[in-house]
Amino acid sequence: MEELHTLPGPEAVAENASEECLARNSNYSENYCQPYFDGLLCWDATPWNTLAVQKCFSEFHGVQYDDTQNASRLCLEGEWHNYTNYANCTERIANVSPTDVTSLIYLAGYTLSLAVLSLAVFVFLYFKDLRCLRNTIHTNLMSTYILSACSWMLNLALQNWSDEAQQEQTSCMILVICMHYFYLTNFFWMLVEGLYLYMLVVETFTAENIKLKVYTTIGWGAPAIFITIWVIARCFVSVVPSTGPDGLTITGETKMCQWIHEHQVDWIHKAPALAGLALNLFFLIRIMWVLITKLRSANTLETEQYRKATKALLVLIPLLGITNLLVLCGPSDDSWFAYTFDYTRAVMLSTQGFTVALFYCFMNTEVRHAIRYHVERWKNGRNIGGGRRRGASYSKDWSPRSRTESIRLYSHPSKRESAASETTTTTLLVPRMSLAPHHDGRHLHAVSIIIKSLVVEMIY
8 A cells, every 4th residue: 555645844945944954054153143934034143233135035925025125133242132134025916017907908998899799789789679770780780799708709719718728729819810800800890881972972873783683792702702711821931939919929839820911911801900090091081082072162151061071981990990000000118108109009999999989870860760770669668558540540561760771962964873782671762963063052952861860960
């Protein structure tokens, strides 16, 4: 039968340390304080009336202490003072790197955005009277924000809390691929938002040519092609650890999740994202140009009204991802400005989904009316009799003040009058209008209604 060995207790450890302390100080003369172990440190034989000094202990009961400081004990005539001065031996505070702070900011921002976006998607899917092409595009964009945030959090968890990194290569590869795919779909659905608005405002005659299937192919299909090419390329390259601007880093060997490290082949999916942002910037400029051109021909009373529409157009900046261009490049040194830029970029990018959900769902007049109507209908339904009469007077999917009902802009007769797809409840009958003076007011009125139907009314 094998002998059982038990670990020594604290008292045994202290006794052994005391014996070792005395053993290494066996030779000392008179007029010296005897070697002494105070329970933490061993004090060698010290001449009388001398202050003995040595480094602080580095660890005690699992707590790390600053061993760059000193502890002291006074040797009197023939005996030690009754206590050791450990005032300078303080607990070591772990240094928080700027990268860790950036990751925490991203985590907080993504968590906030995830909660608000999930609620916004639920609102668009639950209320049938909000189902139109415009809101369907909004829902897809918000879904990409949700998926990209979730994939980022899973990657962060895998890097920081995985004990068996060597066994997590497959999981890491799948998560990184999903993260980059959802990031790219996010940019492409921003492009879809810009294209949709551009076709309605600038190219009104050809707006009906683009259906939901085309937008879906652009938003979900095109990124899949670029990511597939990127995955094939990454399988044939080796990588070196580096720190990316998204707050994700890996310390240690390159074998720990190599797919997260940056490489030149990453431009396979970065370049399309930048191209999408550039196109959205072009769309925004063209839309602003149309509005400004029409505002010049408007009278004084109308100018103030349409100036509000121009201000509302600025709300499109987060929707089209223009904020990404503002923080695209920044300093890479260790200055306070570089840290401030990194923190600012983390706040702006991680809360971009929150901003989109806030502006285009919860602050949208159409959504507020729909929610208010259904809440009132639910309250009235609880009343005996009154709820039944109200339920019989309105259809299930109609909101009294819903702005998804048909909008008709009368003008010269034309064969091509409907500019709405079969998936939307907003019908815009806007024939092609020239830039002649007698059409300016009519075209400006059409543009104003389109803008107001797409952008929240925040400027009263």
